[in-house]
Amino acid sequence: MKIKSVLARWLHVPIPYEQQHVSDFGRVASFDCVLVRIETACGLVGYGEAKEEVGSEGNSQALVALINEKYAPALVGEDPRDISRLWEVMYNGCRAHYALAEGHVFPILGRRGVSVSAISGVDLALWDILGKSLGAPVWRLLGGRKAERMPAYASGGWADEAGIGRQLMGYVERGGFKAVKMRVGVIDGDPVSSARRVRAAREALGPGIGLACDAHGTYTVAQAKRFCRLVEDENLMWFEEPVTADDKRGMAEVRASSSVPIAAGESEFNRFDFRDLAELRAADVFQPDLAICGGITEAMRIGAIASAFNLRLAPHLWTGALAFAAGLHVSAASPAGWILEYSLGANPLLHELAEETFTVVDGMLDIPDRPGLGVTVSEAFAQRHAIA
Ligand SMILES: O=C(O)[C@@H](O)[C@H](O)[C@H](O)CO
Ligand SMILES: [Mg+2]
Secondary structure (H helix, E strand, O other): OOEEEEEEEEEEEEOOHHHOOEEOOEEOOEEEEEEEEEEEOOOOEEEEEEOOOOOOOOOOHHHHHHHHHHHHHHHOOOOOOOHHHHHHHHHHHHHOOOOOOOOOOOOOOOOOOHHHHHHHHHHHHHHHHHHHHHOOEHHHHOOOOOOOEEEEEEEOOOOOOOOHHHHHHHHHHHHOOOEEEEEOOOOOOOHHHHHHHHHHHHHHHOOOOEEEEEOOOOOOHHHHHHHHHHHHHHOOOEEEOOOOOOOHHHHHHHHHOOOOOEEEOOOOOOHHHHHHHHHOOOOOEEOOEOOOOOHHHHHHHHHHHHHHOOOEEOOEOOOOHHHHHHHHHHHHHOOOEOOEEEEOOOOHHHHOOEOOOOOEEOOEEEOOOOOEOOOOEOHHHHHHHEOO
């Protein structure tokens, strides 16, 4: 089996004004991703997703250029089922222990950032092709799924102190969620007002609903410690990215300062970043993003590290349908897999790019059992929103 073509396109989907939310980083006016389409000479087609920015807003030109101009020419002619070999060549270039079939030398393109995101998009498409070639869902190729459906949490919660309880209860009523996530940090100013919003949320939800908080790395270590102290009795499911991802030791200090579990990983790029988080005891929950972290291949390794360090895996699924589905397959197959993120912000790439729908019933999401990633991409939707 041989790869015939690799094509990356930037999908830019504007969000209608009434559906936009104001996140920590401003008003979210679009949802963006890079759609990777790989076709084999025998006519199999696989799709993957790569992302330039964690928030999924904005420009993806650099990523598209990298995939189409650097990775694609090297991949054409290769066997798409040799995923580990191709991963290694894309990451380690001429240092890889494997070579490209035709003896081409591949450059080393970078070990973090868009290079690894590009690998993610390719990797997802390769797994999609492998599954389709065998008529099996990806989770089966990863060793089987632990359950037919897994718990999901509703991810949103930007409202102020007066509105947060109602907003989160709205999520619970809508999908039967047993867990929700709200934003704290820059969005509300300081740890004291964050803690007030958390208390309001807990009061509305009662003790039976899981509650997580996400600070997007916007606190200082001192602020994050103060926040943990203020909410220690609110029984948080986790406190996410308390401080910048660049300060892993600071994160470990925050974690050691209270009993509030720490989650991190959406800003990390590969297993080596997660190994550092684990060794520093900086986190309780790992959140790789399948469109960023090196794809399914790397996420399974990250899941193995989580398991070996007695941590949990809860992938960052603020993504389009392909990275979302990939996260479901990995969570279902990984021993550390725990809970799935379901974004409650406007997310057209989750709900309109795929012909299938991902619906939460009684707080649970079905693990797809169609071949490959189990996502039928709507080419009409993709073409309508493709910028490059
Ligand atoms: O964990 C999450 O879902 C967040 O970090 C989102 O990626 C962010 O709010 C998008 O702007
Ligand atoms: Mg987050």
